[in-house]
Amino acid sequence: MPTPIRRVLRIVAALLIAGLAGAAASHLHLPLPWMLGPLFAIAILRTAGARLDALPGGRQAGQWAIGTALGLYFTPAVLGELGRHVVAILLMAGSAVVFGLIAARLIERWGQVSAATAFFAGLPGGASEMVVLAERQGGALDRVAAAHALRVMLVVSLIPFALHHGASNGHESFRALAGSVDWLRFPLLVAASLAGVLLFAKLRIANAWVLGPLLIVGGLTAASLPLSSLPGWLVNSGQLLLGTALGTRFSPAFFRAAPRFLGVSALATGLTLLLCALFVAGLxxxxxxxxxxxxxxxxxxxxxxxxxxxxxxxxxxPLVTATHVLRVVLLTVCAPLLCRHYLAWREKQFTPTKGDQS
Incomplete structure (x- = not known):
């Protein structure tokens, strides 16, 4: 157990490295530089044995900044546009369940884990929610947490680079209601977003630090209440803190613990991405x-x-945010019932019939 002084030094070192990595990635014009730069730098150094720690509460602060910034996009015109595409949003959110079940089957067959562990490792829901639900069903918590850490890192790394090199930046009409920082209204934005955090935390709703600001600020924006934008440096800082937190999930023991399982999990994530690409190409x-x-x-x-x-x-x-919110809600609510049916189906497959026993 490190002493308080050593812990502070590890945190400071991690933030300095993350800042340098973010600046370098930005200078090189890489996609999502202030998130991916720190994520890769910290993950590589941690895996190599460097003792770096994330800032306590840094992940939540990063989620708050991102959730607040996203809420400013939900203008009345945008909500009307989302209403016209509600069927597509439902299909995309629902596809996560189907693709997650395929990934779970692959992980169970080749990853040498139980059906319950594979089920919650394969579903692309919130990592913390899937770990909690896996514990109730007797799944291996360390395997589920590791699978989701690897999944998020792979997707966050691959998708931006693929879009950056395979497609030009979009020019869609979705714009935040507040396009500039208004320091007179800025306190209102902060107060409203933190009120959302407190409300969601009190109600014990998962992802309170991102969903609370998102829905409260989004509601005020939908009501056309003039708010301030978040300063660019604050949004970048939020990405840096989030990237640093993701990077510190990795350690020298991470890949040594269950290399076969992690390899299969990576393969399952790749298959899921391929299925998503084929699905949206048709959609x-x-x-x-x-x-x-x-x-x-x-x-x-x-x-x-x-x-x-x-x-x-x-x-x-708004489309991306709305679909992911619906996906998280859908998977969190439906996962226990789906798991029971999945385990019952797997037990039935492995239970010999009378004909087999004779």
Missing amino acids: GQLIAIPVPSLLLASSPGGMAEMSITAREMHLSV
């Missing part, structure tokens, strides 16, 4: 929304990470 032929926006909306990445990617690449932030 893009039916609706007037660019495929890059559809891919971000249906991808199995984290809600905050995919939404901020849409923001940075000028794609449909």
